Amino acid sequence: MSESFEPKIIAFVCTYCTYTGADLAGTSRLKYAPNVRIIRLPCTGRISPMFILKALQQGADGILVSGCHPGDCHFTHGNYHARRRWMVFRTLLDFTGIPSERIKFSWISAAEGHKFAELINSVTDDIRKLGPFDQYKNLIRETEAPATL
Amino acid sequence: MTRILLSDKLDNCVARWRKAGLTVIGPVKKETFSSYATVENAAEFDLGLVMPDRSIKGLFFPQTEPMVHYSIKKQAIETRDFTPPSEKRIIFGARPCDASGLAIDDPLFGWDYKDDFWFQRRNETVIVTIACTKADDFCMCTSLKLAPDSTKGSDILLRPLQNNRGWQVEELTDRGREAFKEIADLLQDGSEPAAAVAVVPEKFNLDACVAWLQNPENFDSTFWKEISMRCIGCASCTFLCPTCHCFDFQDEGDTFTGIRRKNWDSCSFALFTMHTSGHNPRATQSARWRQRIMHKFNYFPGKFNVNSCSGCGRCSRQCPVDMGITETLQAISTLQP
């Protein structure tokens, strides 16, 4: 089972750095795992925790959030705000039992095509090792049954 | 001479019912919270509660329930019905107020269009009610012209024996008789007297309240604003109420596949009646509280000839700001009609 398991990973990335970095990885013909679906946003500051919950709700096994390095934000400080938010949200998820290993955060600049490809590979490997997020998927499955109690 | 069910036979009864394919449900307390829940043996029951925190309503009208599964194909929409699951159930140890709550809502779910989600469960569930021998400050069934031993909505009524060893069995419906045939040999004849039912003082004069509510002039009374000023607009009263039946439809899923669900909704939410245009017929919390009281004691009886309240008192017991039907009706009964 775990051999054949291919995780579904959603990546929320900022368009100025990480997305361009992904582009660079592509144009440099770098090979990386195909498990990641990338969703491009104007800035990491736009990445609401709601997105992460929605991805989990739709059955994601892992989530990657990535944007410009501190100081490089196209909007000067969107990523600083995002950093605080992630810090808090990560603790919250951890406290409610959603393993923080499934939610990864990174800084990738437009020049870091290699880092992007490596990161995608390592994140995919990590999540693959963790296996499918069964606990959450059971909750999704349960929504088909009327509430009991 | 009456038929008697002894407490020490209860576990056998549960086993017998389960063997006959019935799901056995009863009051269960887990840590700080009690509700009607499925049990495997009689030891799980907590029959000493005044009443479970949650009413019985959710067993017939769940807080959220899938109705239709849809999947949108290129030129067709495929749907799959969630017909109410067929499941024979017996609820042991229901409270008379909870059981009457179900009977109160029957005509509502049945008028003109029959809601099978409700009725299938109603038809397949046997309700064994135990008369109350204790009550708390919030119980008010007597004020609603019901009683701690009313039979409304029950299939079997059990009256606790004075010596606390068991219950007198009063069979009320065929459905009840059918379920008790399974355990006929576990019952015995006896003449032990039944314990006195709980004393629930009458808290307000219902007729006076109804007369006041029916007077159209009182609709615009300042009373409503005064009484509901501290209402915070949550739905704990309506959701715990055994008779509140308002609901909402919600579609959950993505563009191609998902489920249309029926969810509890509450008249105390501001968005409940809000039009898309922004106009809200019940724009203030006082209008919403008025709607709740009027609906229960004026509109509903006008349609179905029965008050939409069974006097369980959960609304007052659980209110975060200590409001509730009791306080409002007590205040109304002092007013001139």
Added chain:
Amino acid sequence: MTENIQTAHQNIYKPAIMKIVARHDEAPGVRTMKLEFQNPAEHELFKQNYRTGMFGLYGVYGEGESTFCVASPETRNEYIEFTFRQSGRVTTALANSDIGDLVTFRGPYGNRFPIENFYGKNLIFVSGGIALPPTRSVIWSCLDQREKFGKVTIVYGARTVADLVYKHELEEWERRDDIDLVLTVDPGGESPDWKHRVGFVPTVLEQAAPAPDNCIAVICGPPIMIKFTLMSLKKLGFDESNVYTTLENRMKCGVGKCGRCNVGSIYVCKEGPVFTAAEVSKMPQADL
């Protein structure tokens, strides 16, 4: 009052699937759609039950349902037409649906206009803005059997010329000589080539001064327009019991169970949406 109607389904909340066969932009954000049943049995039920004035719940799976009147008359029950303004989640999804797409319909629900009681009488229709659709189904019900009625007057107004809906039908009615059509737009809403009146509906209605004797009025519009139109009609000598209107409230179930559409003790979905002005004036006004 309809008693014990059971739809073809066991699940009374399961809608019929409809195909969009035509759509027409009426005004900015306002669109009319023409729907056809996909299941003949459901269509048969609709034909048996639908009477002018009833409403339905139109929806898109995945988004939800919304309540609108059926804008097509009972005399044309091969299809369903309805008109809506794009404003919320469901109407946006409806607006994004194209010809050939499948949507849902649940209904018809509610009561009807007692059109046979209007036979032999003069009729005046008053409506404003996007409230023409409910009136329009009555208008066509009557025009399709024109000989049974006396004089027919239609007073219709909108904020601006662009906001008038059913423009092609307005032209058709204008050409007919058996209808008096009075069109108006609010002051400031007229275009340079506007040939009709300028002024608010109640004022224009008073100027048109229909005779109250042997006359039935059907009015529909935003609450403020209804209020002033009723005052004008009273001034003109109309009896409240000869004035009909349809109420719209937020609804979810349409069948008297979900508990949100009531005005006082009146469930709009079951006892309405068609009421006489006399009935409306007995309702608690604060709840409207």
Added chain:
Amino acid sequence: MTIQEKYKARVKELLSTGAVKMVIGYKPGSTAERRRPLFMRSPEEADQLVLDTACIANLAGYLVAEGLLSDDKRVGIFLKPDGIRSINILAAEAQLNIDQIVVLGFDIDGQEVNALEGESAGDFSALIESIKDHAPEAPRNPLIEQIEQMNPIQRFDFWQTEFSRCIKCYACRQACPMCYCRRCIVDSNQPQWINTSSHTLGNLEWNIIRAFHLSGRCVGCGNCDRACPVNIPLRLINARMGQEVLGAFDHFAGMSETQEPVLASFKKDDSETFIL
């Protein structure tokens, strides 16, 4: 003179001189241990006032009720230190004008009720400062420790059991002075971010989002916890998030009316050990 009598006299004075248009306080409830919010608009109504150890509800939420402060008149309100922090946050988030609030401060210390010095929110800054200083060594809820000892699977199960009871009555939201949004995120449906249904998934999403929105804003008054009709220990999550922002950003909610909201500000050297 007991504190209750002292404050009753003060309320009467405030109302009879017209210094305030209303005072929000407590009156007896339906049982001996319950207290109800009381809205006093005339000196006579102040006769019902009670102030004792059962007055634990945070009344600050009533201040942002629609229209109450829109006429620029002043309103008096009985607040414990957590309530004072609440109005500081409300002011910092531009929900009310703090000059319109007359604070009748009190604190409950075991079986005793003590009056707090001062009547405007700013008078209590030293007090709040000292509460902040003592926050790190304040006893933590043992259940928080217990939850943190669990592995993620156990933690997930723990919260699922709790959240499965949720019926989405939104009593937590309505009772919370910080939940003043006219349209809550769960009521926004274009798009519908989180499920509105109260299946366990929807309940989990709702409780996570609410806890996130309260991170760095919750003052731990316990209104949500007490309001919950199904006894979900909401206080635990909020307290944990409070510890987090205090530890990570040295942020203690409700210090003053000018305090920057923690998630709307940043420092360039904020910790980022978790970022790859």
